[in-house]
Amino acid sequence: MNELLLSEKDQQMLDGRMGLGTQAAMRIVVRIARIQNATELIDVSHVHVGGSIYTGPGSLNVIERLVEQGAKVRVPTTINAISIDRRRWKDQNIDAEFAGSADRLATGFENLGAAPIFSCTPYVFPTAPTFGQDIVWAESNAIAYANSVIGARTNRHGDFLDICAAITGRAPLAGLHIPENRHGSFLVNVPPVSGVDGSFYTALGYLVGKHAGELVPVIDGLMEAPSLEDLKNFCAAVATSGAVGMFHIVGVTPEAPTLEAALGGQEPQKTLNVSLADLMHTTDGLSTGSGNKLDLVVMGSPHFTLGDCAELAELVRGKKRNAKVDVLITTNRMVLEEATREGWAEMIAAFGGRFSTDNCLCMLNSDMFSNEMQTVMTNSGKFAHYGPGLIRRGVYFGSMSDCVESAVAGAPIVTTPEWAVA
Amino acid sequence: MAIRNRVGPHITGQKLSATVLVSGFASGEVRGTREMISFWGGYDPETGTIIDRRHALFGHDLTGKIFVVPHGKGSSTGSAVLLDALVSGHAPAGIILNRTDEIIALGVVVFEEFYDRCIPVVVLSDEDFTTALEAKCLDILPDGTVSVSTDDGNGK
Known part of the structure; x- marks a missing residue:
């Protein structure tokens, strides 16, 4: 058990000399630092708070108590997606009491001084951190993206530690903040493939996450550089099926110019040779739907990026969804405004797709849908x-193109992806 | 010969020694799994039920149980879901892990800081974790002692 050394300022916060809210936040940071066996706390330069999803009165009360106690964030802080679309919830079959609580939670974070970007993809915003910075980000896909793609450093923190880090400006020196812990330890060899799309990276991420355990995966063998959207899909999948907070893609991510560099000169603890059959099996396993009448297509988890909007606008050109199929896309206001300027939002609207901002698909729940709504499809x-x-x-589960064709046909159409045809 | 144990401080069953993440006392029936869990999207804080259809314990109510699970996975909102379950009275009575999990511990730490109550969260080594997984009932003591009992404590 290491001793945790606190700075003079840490101690002042802990003693309550900087207010009650700051004291509570510092107490929580210190307790987690001790659980992590950290020797000291470090300054962080950016925080993305994930606790903005309304999970119940217990967590809302904690945030409102921090506000009452006068706490304020000390470093630039952004807010994750929230549980409602603030401008559209009244048309979305949302319970008014739930909407009120969700709005109060978002307001609480704003009152603490966090910026209301309301997005689960904070890495597409101009406020995103840069290589080597110590940050505290919540939201599992964003954590994986920040560490792996940007090369900033954050642990897989839970809700509350993020806002406590924002209020104190400090985080435990542990885990992925320490360079040695960022080296790859799980080698994943990918077979040569062509015709990769978002569904390839989703399947690969989901498969890798299942096998990674606590290890840092290193993906080797990719023949084409992935796009931002491919990486987003990979991050979301790898952090969903497992607890992965960091990975490397050889030749792509900044800490993996070579396989040796990614592994930090060590032998991997484990190796997985992925086959196309494994990836197809994973893809098939993601589908749990039944029946051949389609009611709803949902996209945008994590939030649609501008690139996603462009791709979808191209796919829906000249097409119209079946009148019985609802097509819902979630993103943030910034991306929707840009997509509107580019004309893509209009093309998607002409197809019959509707956007929702502030919230994301993870906030959907069974109360929002009628009994007639039974079959759902997503990319x-x-x-x-x-x-x-x-x-x-x-x-x-299908590709974005499958989702569009299914919405037109009014029935789920899942095609074999091009990358799976050897 | 089986020894009849009584759940409580006088227990005479096997004693395991765990690392304490959050200190507390708990006693209850075991719900155990080797499958990792995401509390967010996997656990309903209003009822205490596992709602992840892919999870081996899908449909099980963990309210008041000793939840034995190796580690958390997935969403970082797990801390908030666990906190809400603790506040609503539908959390497990205690959590036994095989690896330190900050997201799970954090939900309980925040509960203790803001609500002045808590449940124990402890970590057992591989072999002891398996013993806990196979136990029917367990006691967790504030110092991290985990006592195994072979029956449900009410006689059979």
Whole structure:
């Protein structure tokens, strides 16, 4: 057991000399630092708070107590997606009491001084951190993205530690803040493939997450550089099926210029040779839907990026969804405004797709849908995983193109992806 | 010969020694799994039920149980879900892990800081974790002692 050394300022916060709210926040940071066996706390330069999803009165009360106690964030802080679309919830079959609580929670975070970007993809915002910075980010896909793709350093923190870190500006020196712990330890060899799309990265991420355990995966053998959206899909899937907070892709991510660098000169503790059959099996396993009438297509978990909007606008050109199929896309206000300027939002609207902002698909629940709404389809591996539990209905998983064709046909169409055809 | 144990401080069953993440006392029936869990999206804080259809314990009510699970996974909102379950009275009575899990511990730490109550969260080594997984009832003491009892404590 290491001793935790606190700075003079840490001690002042802990003693309550900087207010009650700051004291409570520092007490929590210190207790978690001790659980992590950390020797000291470090300054953090950015915080993304994930506790903005309304889970119940217990956590709302904690945030409102911090506000009452006069706490304020000390470092730039952004807010994750929230449980409602603040501008549209009245048209979305949302319980008014629930909406009120969800709005109070978001307001609480704003009152603490956090910026209301309301997004689960904080890495597409100009406020995103840069390589080597110590940060505290919540939201599992964003944690994986920050560590792996940006090269910033954050642990897989839980809700509350994020806001406590924002209020104190401090976090435990542990885990992925320490360079040695960032080296790869699980080698994943990918077979040569062509025609990769978002569904490839979703399947790969989901498979890797299942096998990774506590290890840091290193993906080797990819022939084409992934796009931001591919990486987003990979991050979301790898952090859904497992507890992965960091991975490397050789030749792509900044701490993996070579396989040797990614592994930190060590031998991997474990190796997985992925086959196309494994990936197809994973893809099939993501679908839990049944029946051949489609009621709802959902996309945007994690939030649709501008690139996603462009891809969808191209796919829906000249098409119209079946009148009986609802098409819901979640994103943040910034991306929707940009997509509107580019004309893509209009093309998607002409197809019959509707956007919702502030919230995301993870906030859907069974109360929002009628009994007639039974069959759902998504291109999101994360929603394919969590959706059945959240909305108590089976969910088909397919590519974005499958989702569009299915919405037109009014029936789920899942094609074999091009990358799976050897 | 089986020894009849009584759940409580006078227990004479096997004693395991755990690392304490959050200190507390708990006694109850075991709900155990080797499958990791995401509290967010996997656990309903209003009822204490596992709602992840892919999980081996899908449909089980963990309210008041000793939950034996190796580690958390998935969403970082797990802490908030666990906190809400603790506040609503539908959390497990105690949690036994095989690895330190900050997200699970954090939900309980915040509960203790803001509500002045808590449940124990402890970590057992591999072999002891298996023993706990196979036990019917367990006691967790504030110092991290986990006592195994072979029956439900009410006689059979």
